[in-house]
Amino acid sequence: MKTLTPSAFYKWKHYQIQLRQLCVVICLIITSSLVAQVSTGGNATTSQHQKQVIGYITNWDAWKSTTAGVPSPGALTHLNIDYSKYTILNYSFFGVAKDGSLHSGDLRNKNIYQQGAVQEPGDIFYTDVYSSWDMHILFGEIDPVQYINAEAKTRAEAQGFVVEIGGSTWSQPTWGLSGGLPVPLHKENGAPGLIELAHQKGVKVMASIGGWSMCKHFPEMAADPVKRAKFIADCKKLIAVGFDGIDLDWEYPGPYSGMNFTGSQADFANFETLVQEIRNAIGPNKLITAAMSADPKKLDGFNWSKLANTMDYFNMMTYDFARGFSNKANHNAPVYPYAGAEASNFNWESTLQQLTSMGVPKNKICFGAPFYGRGVVTNGPADLNVATVKRAETVQPDGPIQTAADFTNWPRDVYDGTPNYFFIKQKALSPNSGWTKKWDNEAxxxxxxxxxxxxxxDDEESIAKKAKFININNLAGTIVWTVFGDLEFSGSAQSFGPKLKRWSNVKSPLVNKMNELFASGGTGNPPPTVSITSPAQGATFTAGANISITANASDNISVARVEFYNGSALLGEDLNAPYSYNWTNISAGSYTIVAKAYDNEGTSATSTVKVSVTGTGGNELPKVSITSPAEGATFTAGSNIMVSANASDTDGTISRVEFYNGNAMLGEDSAAPHN
Known part of the structure; x- marks a missing residue:
C-alpha cells in the first residue's frame, strides 16, 4: 500500500477542497439554470433591437389564484417571466410615508382614502415571509431560520445580517431593518430572486415608488428639504440592495386630483428639485425614470429641458383613457382619435403631439401598453360610445366611489373590472362565450x-399597431402594465419552497408581438408627414383679423386631403397642395390650430400650433345644443330618429346647422327649428 508524505497529503487535501468548491460552483450553476429562465416563444428578443421594453412587476399579483384564471398562488412571480423579452423591470410599489421615508407596498394604510388619514412610516421591505411576497420575489427562495446556531450565523453574516448564536433578533444594516425570528435567509442553492435573476440576464431592475394609492405624501415630501432627505436616503438604500435606479410614479404633480389628494402648481418645480437631488445621490450611472400622465393638460407645467438632462426615460401612462368613472363606453388605450370619444385628445397620437410641441426628446419617451382591459356597464345594449351606468361601490384602494365598472364578468376583489389579457382570452374570447368582438379602425x-x-x-393586432406607432415616431420604447398580464400557463409546476413555483410551459403573446415588431422595424403603412408653416407657434393676432393657415404635407404614396381644425372643431379642408385655409374674423382668445393630413389608405398625422388673439371684436362663435334625442337614448333597429338642435349667434345669424353621424354628414337645415 502506497502512503502519502505530509506535503503530498496537504497537496491532495488542497486539490480535494478545490474539487469540492468546483462541484459546489457547478451544482449552483445547474441549480440556478433550472429556475433561471422560462422561454415564452416568439420570434424575437430584446437582443435583436434597440427599443426599451420596460415591464412593471407587482408584489401583490402573486396572491392571485384560480378565480383570476391562474393555476395557483405563486404563478405570477419573477420565476415565470421571460427575461429575454424585457430590458428593464420595475418592482412595484414602494410607498411614501408622512415623514418622507419609503415603506413596503404591503404596509399601505388601507384607509388612506379617508379624510385626514395619513401613511405612517414602515419597513422598506415587509420581512414577514408568511404574509408578504416581498422577500420571496426580491431575494428568491427563503429559508426562515428559527434558531441561530454557528452554521446559521455564518450563513446570515454572508448575506449581510447581524445575528448572535442563540439570539432571538436580527438586523440587516444595508436594508436598515431589524426583526425577531425567523431570520429571512435566502436558501442555499435555492431559486434566485428578481434582482439576481434579472442581472444574470442583463436586465435592469428599478424600484418604482408611488402608484395610484401611495402618492398622498409626494407633494409635501418634495416641498420639504427634511422629508426629501429621508426619501433620498431610502432611495440610496434601495440602490445599495442592488436596484439599478429609481422610477417615480407620482400621480400626479400639479393642481390635479390624485386618489386622495390634490396637488398644486408648486409641484412641478419641486419635482425637478427632487429628481436633481436623486441624481446627485445615486450618481450618473443609475437610472431615473418616471411614470407620467398621458393627459395632455397635465404635461404643460414641467420644465422638460431640465428634466431631460437628469432623467433617462419618461414613461407615459398611455392607458386608462376610459375607466369606470367615464360617462361613455370608450377605449382604454386608443392609438388614434376616434369619432364620438368623450375626450377627443385621449389617445396616443394626441399625447405625442403635446409632448413634441413642448420639445420633449423622442428618444426619452416610452409609451404604455396595457396587458389588461377595462369593462363597464352600459345603458342598454353595449357598443362604443354608449352611455355608461354608474352605481355606488366601496373598493380598495379608492374607498366609496361612483363607478360603471363591470364586476359581473370581471369580479370585484379579483379584477374590479380590469381583467388581465389571459383572463379575457379564457372568458370572453373562447368559443360560445356570448361576447362579440369588434374592431375600431379609427382608434x-x-x-x-x-x-x-x-x-x-388590447390583443396581438392592436399591440402590433402600437409597436408600429413607436417605430414610426422613433420613440425610445414601451412600458408594459403588467408583465403578468399576458402569461398563459400549462404543463407542470416545480415548487421552490412553500411559495415560489415555476411552470414548465409559459407563453406571453403580447410582449412577443411587441418584440417582433421592434426587431423587424415594422411600420406597416407609414403615416403622411404634415407641418403647419403659417402661422408660427405662439403668434399673436388682433381681434377681427383673418388667419391664413398653410401646411406642407407629403406621403410615400399620396396625400388625400388636409383638414384644418380649431381644437377639435373642423374649419375646413384642402384636397390639393399647397394646403391652406383662410380663417376669418377671429374673436379674442387662445386657440390651438391643427392640420391633419390623410393618405390614400386613411392613415393620418397631425401638426399643431398655438396662437393668441387679443383685443375686442371679431366673429363670436355660434352656440348650438342638441335637444333631441337625449344622451344615451335607445332605439329599435329600423326606426327613424328625429335630431333637433337649438342654435344662436350673438353677433350675427345662423346660416345653417349640419348634422353628422360621427364624421359622416347626414344633412343640414338652414331655418329654425333646426332638425
Missing part, C-alpha cells in the same frame, strides 16, 4: 360587447 384597437357589457382591451 386601431379591439373591443368586446355582450348584452349591456362593454370591454376595451
Amino acid at each position: 386601431k384597437v379591439p373591443y368586446l360587447i355582450k348584452d349591456n357589457y362593454f370591454l376595451s382591451y
